[in-house]
Amino acid sequence: MSDSFSNTRRRRALLLGGIAGVFAVMVFLITGLLTSIFQRKQEAKNPYVRLVEVNEETTDPAAWGVNWAREYDDYKRTTESTKTRFGGSETLPAEKAAANPWLTRMFAGYAFAIDYRDRRGHAYMLQDQDQTRRVTEKKQPGSCLQCHTAVMPTYRRLGGGDVFKGFEALGRLSYQEARAEVVKTGSSNPIAGGTQATFQHADGAHPVACVDCHDPQSMELRVTRPGFIRGIQALADGTAPTPHLESIERWRAGGRAKPYDPNVDASRQEMRSYVCGQCHVEYYCGPKTTLFYPWNNGLKVDQIESYYDQYKFPDGHRFYDWAHAETGAEVLKAQHPEFETWSQGIHARSGVSCADCHMPYKREGAMKVSDHWVRSPLTNISRACQVCHPYSETEIQARVGAIQERTHQLLDRSATALTALLDAVVAAKKSGVSEAQLADVLALQRKAQWRLDFVAAENSMGFHAPQETARVLAEAIDYARQGQLAASTRSSGARPAAR
Numbered sequence: 001m002s003d004s005f006s007n008t009r010r011r012r013a014l015l016l017g018g019i020a021g022v023f024a025v026m027v028f029l030i031t032g033l034l035t036s037i038f039q040r041k042q043e044a045k046n047p048y049v050r051l052v053e054v055n056e057e058t059t060d061p062a063a064w065g066v067n068w069a070r071e072y073d074d075y076k077r078t079t080e081s082t083k084t085r086f087g088g089s090e091t092l093p094a095e096k097a098a099a100n101p102w103l104t105r106m107f108a109g110y111a112f113a114i115d116y117r118d119r120r121g122h123a124y125m126l127q128d129q130d131q132t133r134r135v136t137e138k139k140q141p142g143s144c145l146q147c148h149t150a151v152m153p154t155y156r157r158l159g160g161g162d163v164f165k166g167f168e169a170l171g172r173l174s175y176q177e178a179r180a181e182v183v184k185t186g187s188s189n190p191i192a193g194g195t196q197a198t199f200q201h202a203d204g205a206h207p208v209a210c211v212d213c214h215d216p217q218s219m220e221l222r223v224t225r226p227g228f229i230r231g232i233q234a235l236a237d238g239t240a241p242t243p244h245l246e247s248i249e250r251w252r253a254g255g256r257a258k259p260y261d262p263n264v265d266a267s268r269q270e271m272r273s274y275v276c277g278q279c280h281v282e283y284y285c286g287p288k289t290t291l292f293y294p295w296n297n298g299l300k301v302d303q304i305e306s307y308y309d310q311y312k313f314p315d316g317h318r319f320y321d322w323a324h325a326e327t328g329a330e331v332l333k334a335q336h337p338e339f340e341t342w343s344q345g346i347h348a349r350s351g352v353s354c355a356d357c358h359m360p361y362k363r364e365g366a367m368k369v370s371d372h373w374v375r376s377p378l379t380n381i382s383r384a385c386q387v388c389h390p391y392s393e394t395e396i397q398a399r400v401g402a403i404q405e406r407t408h409q410l411l412d413r414s415a416t417a418l419t420a421l422l423d424a425v426v427a428a429k430k431s432g433v434s435e436a437q438l439a440d441v442l443a444l445q446r447k448a449q450w451r452l453d454f455v456a457a458e459n460s461m462g463f464h465a466p467q468e469t470a471r472v473l474a475e476a477i478d479y480a481r482q483g484q485l486a487a488s489t490r491s492s493g494a495r496p497a498a499r
C-alpha cells in the first residue's frame with residue numbers, strides 16, 4: 001500500500017514538476033510571441049522610414065520608391081504585358097477594329113476610325129497618347145493630358161496656384177502646346193538616372209504617379225483631378241439615387257451647405273474607387289468647352305444621355321461629338337465608362353471597390369501591402385476574388401467567362417443591328433430621301449450607337465454589371481431595328497415623291 005502511496009506521491013511530484021516546466025516554457029513562448037507581436041505592430045504602424053522627402057511637386061515615382069519600395073516595385077510591373085480573353089494586350093496593342101470591323105463604320109468621320117487600340121499597363125499611358133494617330137494626325141486639346149500624365153504641378157503653375165484655373169488654361173491649348181507646358185514644369189528627380197524610360201519620359205514627363213492618388217505628407221488616398229471633382233460634385237448636387245455611394249446620400253441629407261468634397265466627405269472604401277474614377281470614366285474632351293464628366297443627372301447610360309441631350313455648347317449648338325460621315329447624324333462617342341458601369345453592379349452595391357479586385361492586398365511579412373501592379377484581376381484570382389468567393393480558380397474563371405461570352409454575343413448582335421440601320425439610311429438617301437426627312441431615324445441612330453458604344457468602350461466585357469450591360473445592349477438592338485425599319489419603309493416608295 002505504502003508503496004503505491006509513495007508511488008503516487010512521486011508521480012504527483014513529477015507531474016507538478018512537469019506542469020511547472022511546461023508553464024515556464026509557455027511563459028517563455030508567450031512572452032516571445034507578445035514581443036514579436038509588439039514588434040510587428042510597430043512595424044505595421046511605422047511601415048516605412050522616410051528616407052527622402054516627397055512633396056506636391058514630386059511627380060517622379062522613383063523618388064517615392066525610396067520610401068515605399070514594395071509599392072514602387074509592383075507599380076513598375078505595369079510595364080509588363082498580360083493577356084486574357086477580353087483584356088490586356090501584347091506589346092503594341094492591336095487595333096480594336098481588326099477584331100471588330102463594324103467599329104470603323106460606327107466611327108465613320110471621327111478620329112477613332114483611324115486609330116483605336118486596346119489599352120495596356122499604366123506605365124504606357126503617356127507614350128501611347130503621344131503616339132496615337134488620333135493625336136499626331138488630328139488636332140486634339142490639352143485636356144487630353146488630365147488623365148495621361150502627372151499634370152498637377154503644371155495646373156498649379158499655369159493657374160498661379162489655382163488648380164482649376166490652370167486646368168482650364170491647359171485645356172485651351174493644343175495638345176502639343178500643352179505637352180510642352182508639362183515638360184516646363186519639370187519634375188524633381190533626386191535619383192540620378194535611376195528610372196526607366198517609360199516612367200521618366202526623355203523630356204521629364206511621367207504617367208500617373210504616386211502623387212496623383214496619395215497625399216505626400218500623410219500618404220492618405222486623395223483625388224486630384226479637377227474633372228472628377230467637378231463631376232462628382234454635380235452628381236451629388238443632383239437627385240439621382242446613389243445607393244452605392246453612401247457619403248453622397250449622407251451629404252444630401254445633411255442639407256448641402258458646402259459643396260460635396262470627395263476628399264473630405266467620402267469614406268475610405270469609397271476613395272478606393274474614386275481614385276480610379278478620376279480617369280476610368282465617360283467624359284467630354286473636345287475643342288468646344290472645358291473637359292467635363294456628364295454626371296449631373298446620374299451615372300446610368302440613359303441619365304448621361306439625357307444630360308447630353310439637354311446640354312448646349314457655348315455656340316448654342318446641341319451636344320454631339322461628331323457628325324456621322326455616312327448618315328449625317330450628330331452622334332455621341334463613349335469612353336471607358338468603368339466607374340459608371342461598376343456603379344450599376346452587385347459588387348458596388350455590396351461595397352466592393354475597384355482596388356479590392358484590381359489592387360488586392362498581399363502579405364509581405366507582417367505587412368499588408370496593396371498590389372500596385374494594377375491589372376486584370378483574372379491574372380490574380382487567388383488574391384482578387386478568392387478572399388470573398390470560396391470556389392476554385394477554374395470555377396471563378398468559368399463564371400466570369402460565362403458573363404463575358406454572353407455579353408460579347410449580345411454586343412455582336414447589336415453591332416449587326418446598327419450596321420443594318422446604317423445600310424438602310426444610306427439606301428434611303430440614295431433613293432432621294434433628305435436628311436431632314438430622316439430626322440427621327442437619325443435620332444434613333446444616335447440612341448442605338450450611344451448604347452452600343454457605351455458597352456464596347458467599357459473594358460470589362462460586361463463583368464462590372466452583367467444585367468445592366470445586357471439591358472443597355474437590348475435597347476441598342478431595339479433602337480437600331482426601329483431606325484432600320486423606319487428608313488427602309490421611307491425609301492421603298494412610302495415617301496412623298498422626290499422633289
Ligand code: HEC
Pocket residue numbers: 084085086087088273276277280338339340342343347348352353354355356357358375376377378400459460461463464
Ligand atoms: C469584383 C471585382 C471587380 C471590381 C470591383 C472592379 N473590377 Fe474592373 N474588372 C474586373 C474583371 C473580372 C475584369 C475583366 C478582366 C479581363 O477580362 O481580363 C475587369 C476589367 C477591368 C478593366 C480592363 C482590364 C484589362 O486588363 O483589360 C478595367 C480598366 C477595369 N476593370 C477598371 C475598373 C474600375 C475603374 C473599377 C471601379 C470603378 C473596377 N474595375 C471594379 C473585376 C472588377
Ligand code: HEC
Pocket residue numbers: 081082087088089118119120121122124125126128129146147148149208212275276277278279280354355358359374375376
Ligand atoms: C490618371 C488617370 C488614371 C488613373 C487615376 C487610373 N487609371 Fe487605369 N488606366 C489609365 C490609362 C490612360 C490606361 C491605358 C494605358 C494605355 O493603354 O497606354 C489605363 C489602364 C488600366 C488598366 C489596363 C491594364 C492592362 O494591363 O491592360 C487597368 C486594369 C486599369 N487601368 C485600372 C485602374 C484602376 C483599378 C485604377 C485605380 C486604382 C486606375 N486604373 C487608375 C488611366 C488611369
Ligand code: HEC
Pocket residue numbers: 115116117118119128129132134135140141143144145146147148227278279280281282283285291335336457459
Ligand atoms: C477622363 C480621363 C481621360 C481623358 C480626358 C482622356 N483619356 Fe485617353 N484614356 C483614358 C483611360 C482610362 C484609358 C484606358 C481605357 C481604354 O483604353 O479604354 C485611355 C486610353 C487611351 C489610349 C489607348 C487606347 C486607345 O484608345 O487607342 C489612347 C491612345 C488615348 N487614351 C488617347 C487620348 C486622347 C487623344 C485624349 C484627348 C482627346 C484622351 N485620351 C483623353 C482616360 C482619359
Ligand code: HEC
Pocket residue numbers: 061064065068071072075208209210211212213214219221268271272275276355359368369370371372
Ligand atoms: C491610381 C492610384 C494610386 C497610385 C498611382 C498609387 N497608389 Fe498607393 N495606394 C492606392 C490605393 C487604392 C491604396 C490602398 C489604400 C487604402 O486602402 O486606404 C494604396 C496604398 C498605398 C500605401 C499604403 C500601404 C499599402 O500598400 O496598402 C502606400 C505606402 C502606397 N500606396 C504607396 C504608393 C507609391 C509609392 C506609389 C507610386 C509608386 C503609389 N502608391 C501609387 C492607390 C494608388
Ligand code: HEC
Pocket residue numbers: 346347350352356357377378381384385386387388389396399400466467
Ligand atoms: C470583397 C469581397 C468580394 C470580392 C473581392 C469579389 N467579390 Fe464577387 N461578389 C461579392 C458579393 C458580396 C457579391 C454579391 C452576392 C452576395 O451577396 O453573395 C458578389 C457577386 C459575384 C458574382 C455574381 C454576380 C451577379 O451579377 O450576380 C460573381 C460572378 C462574382 N462575384 C465574381 C467575382 C470575381 C470574378 C471576383 C474577382 C475578380 C470577385 N467576385 C471579387 C463579393 C466580392
